[in-house]
Amino acid sequence: MSISHDFHWLGERRDYRATWAAMRRYTARRAPESPDAFWALTHPPVFTQGLAGRPEHLLSPGHIPVIPTDRGGQVTYHGPGQLVLYTLVDLRRAGLGPRDWVHRLEQVVIDWLAARDVLAARRSDAPGVYVDHAKIAALGLKIRQGRCYHGLSFNIDMDLAPFARINPCGYQGLAVTDAKRLLGETDALPTIARELAANLGASLTP
Secondary structure: OOOOEEEEEEEOOOOHHHHHHHHHHHHHHOOOOOOEEEEEEOOOOEEEEOOOOOHHHEOOOOOOOEEEOOOOOOEEEEOOOEEEEEEEEEHHHHOOOHHHHHHHHHHHHHHHHHOOOOOOEEEOOEEEEEEOOEEEEEEEEEEEOOEEEEEEEEEOOOOOHHHHHEOHHHOOOOOEOOHHHHHOOOOOHHHHHHHHHHHHHHHHOO
């Protein structure tokens, strides 16, 4: 069975709650033959607390809203200049487990950076992508009946100060960085998103 993969650039500063609700609806209503989908966007400033989140990791959120969500993991920050790529993928149909998909999400970012001569790596103790021990991409998934939603957030050109208001992903003092600081210049967010989604989609093709 040939399954298509849809890509949608949803724009900048998209409301988190509305996008989360749309992901849940898509996942609940999809049929066995429904296409997998990649939704790319940015959010206005927001902290999201994963299912493993603990209140002590919210140090001083201040005026930035905190939204409990159903993805795995701990607390993270989303904001302007951060590319969020939501992956609505039928993992069971693709013959993949959660760890397989996490590995592919990490690898697509590692490969994107490697193509620009930046050495990035994953960590066995903390999902995500790191450059010189500073986190540049975070992951979080929800899987329901073999179908996943949520995905990855990739720091491109953003104000990193809000990360100091939390223990990112539950790690005290975790350094963060973004592509602009590493590269000087970056492609436009929709261009980056389309490249990442194309590579992920290709990895799902039998």
